[in-house]
Amino acid sequence: MWDRLWTGARLATMEKGGAPYGMVEKGAVGVENGRIVYCGEEADLPGRPDGLAREIHCLDGRWITPGLIDCHTHLVYGGDRAGEFEMRLEGASYEELLKAGGGILSTVRATRDASLDSLVASALPRLDALLAEGVTTVEVKSGYGLNVATETKMLRAARRLGKLRPVSVVTTFLGAHALPPEFKDDADAYIDLMCDEALPAVAGEGLADAVDVFCEKIAFNLEQTERVFRAAQAAGLPVKLHAEQLSDMGGAALAARYGALSCDHLEFLSGEGAAAMAKAGTVAVMLPGAFYFLRDTNVPPIAMLREAGVAMAVSTDCNPGSSPATSLLLMLNMAATLFRMTPEEALAGVTREAARALGVKQDRGTLKQGKAADLAIWDIERPAELSYRIGFNPLYCAVKDGELVERSR
């Protein structure tokens, strides 16, 4: 007997190659031991529902999608940056604030001062907001510690979040996010510290699933980025990159050479960068919240990425400075309205392609027999509603590893 069976469902399996959205009009999903054991036409079930599963839920035509995946967040941090937001509204730029010791560095001070417990406590409401919209997997980066002790504290906090809530947490070490004041004017020495001490410590304790760098004029250059990538490779960790967000540094092509899982932001991506990503199978992660909140005008080259055959994911980039966003559904709307992604591309971007960006596509991201039973069930008439509405949450319920998720708010 299966543990649970949902009938009367419309499925957006998000499997490629068939109908749009991988749609099944009269579908059923069965789960056992946290895995999908059946996903397809209800008529093709291998028996009567009550003979197949211990628990049966008829969904009256509601839609099931894969559980949503937020594949790029800075969810764990101390303090907030509402004051900086006011300064930006009065004309200060994001880059100027960082150069003057504010911006990311003000969050670094608050994060260093925060205890592990308080980092967890302040991240939980943000995580709960994501979960309330059907998120079942979330990536969390370090990068507001910029020393060994605080970077590891952040990653421990992230791991703990995954124990406190029904969500898979994938962690990323982003030690090379900004240059801390102790290393002012000596970025290379800071990169040495990250490569020789921080990264091996983090990898040794199993605290990181991947390694990221902020490659930008206000952060780290190509050569420094490559040094971090080599250290990641030596530690057996895959890489990803904050690339071409504020200028074209050529970071995407470099990341592609290292087989990066993803390049993220990409407002200033060049044709060569896109071609290199396509060749390497690197996912382009679109972050419309940061584009919107920084009032960017350079739209990432969606048509070029589409044409080059680069898979596109969509994420919140949840962070205190450039995207204080905890709604992945709002990002779907922004991906469509601001970036002109189709609603189907946007939904694939928070399911199938987000799983690929995290290196978990074998296990998650589509509804398929054998994959983890992570589902989002929606009170909607068609999948495009998920990117159509603004500020409305049609989640009926979420399922994590086959278990119904209780709403925590």
Ligand code: DI6
């Ligand atoms: N790009 C971003 O959008 C975030 N980090 C990065 O490298 C912003 C981080 C912050 O402003 O706190």
Ligand code: FE
């Ligand atoms: Fe980011």
